Amino acid sequence: MLPKENIVIGFIGIGVMGKSMAEHLLDAGYPLVVYSRTKEKAAELLMKGAKWAITPKDLAEKASVVFTMVGYPNDVEEIYLGENGLIPNGKEGSFFIDMTTSAPSLAVKIYEEAKKNGIQAIDAPVSGGDVGAKEAKLSIMVGGEKEAFEAILPLLEHLGLNIVYQGKAGAGQHTKMSNQIAIASNMIGVCEAIIYAEKAGLNPENVLKSITAGAAGSWSLSNLAPRMLNGNFEPGFYIKHFIKDMKIAIDEADHMGMEVPGLSLAKSLYDQLVEKGEENSGTQPFISIGRTNRYG
Known part of the structure; x- marks a missing residue:
């Protein structure tokens, strides 16, 4: 000390x-x-x-x-x-x-x-x-x-x-890469869950009350999903920085001979947001990709 x-x-x-x-x-x-x-x-x-x-x-x-x-x-x-x-x-x-x-x-x-x-x-x-x-x-x-x-x-x-x-040295950064990999794939699930609820005619805010407290619960579901529903895309963490993180993780995984298909998909979808000029928004506008893409 x-x-x-x-x-x-x-x-x-x-x-x-x-x-x-x-x-x-x-x-x-x-x-x-x-x-x-x-x-x-x-x-x-x-x-x-x-x-x-x-x-x-x-x-x-x-x-x-x-x-x-x-x-x-x-x-x-x-x-x-x-x-x-x-x-x-x-x-x-x-x-x-x-x-x-x-x-x-x-x-x-x-x-x-x-x-x-x-x-x-x-x-x-x-x-x-x-x-x-x-x-x-x-x-x-x-x-x-x-x-x-x-x-x-x-x-x-x-x-x-x-x-x-x-x-x-470096172990903290490797741990953060694991964290970002988990978040990237989870964000796909969070957005698809909300879109599914909307298309099923449910009140998505009520749906969140149920699923955030169950096995599907996550930080993104509890903190970012409500922002998505309110149209609040202010940055708690910039898209441009998240893409930077995902690129580092993909490069590190490649160096270790590991495939990361979930991470690669998430990055490709966030790249679409950058093309739309959203690089300085928070990560939550990701839901707009799901609403416009075929799978959404």
Whole structure:
């Protein structure tokens, strides 16, 4: 466990989920330094007492524990390994925790480079979307050295409830790929269940009352299906980021010689939404594909 009085937290990525996560750490009484490509996104945190860093380098020089929650693996690589990034400019003894869903191989690379500089790098992707982030109820999947995990666990407990150490560097990202595979196929089932209820002349809201409490229950059924019925497609998690995750999972599965037909189908259907300009919507507009496709 890290002594609280020695901790200055840095947070990079003040987006749909990152803002709430950073706010929980600030509310817990930790000094907070933030960086985001768009400073306006951090305005509320700055008003509450967070400090602004002009670059990841500036943040690395000020913070002893850094969380990152950004969009794509190339963003992660630039933030961690770039000339003005975290690892080349971080302090020995620092902890860097990447909560972005990213490539397992990149997590291993970051861990190895950080280790050379006396820094602990941990991959800790999350599941739970905007709701889980706001309520500090995220599921957190952790890869890295066990001792490093134990040292930062009290910080992670401000962000989530289900926090599981999965193993060496990259294990957290591999676990998140399993999570995304389960969600992708489940979303097909959720949408088809709603469409079936509608076509059968049922009240889909009443149907949800029955099936969410039974064996069909899932996070997507309980949290996203009501949004679908209300026509609320605001992002708790962007389609563009989900497609990125599915592509990583497909590539990893291919590398392991594994076929993932359910995942591949889901990605092809989400690709149709991108073609319709929905990449910045939440994942729930997926139901519109089912309503227009032949099987729907």
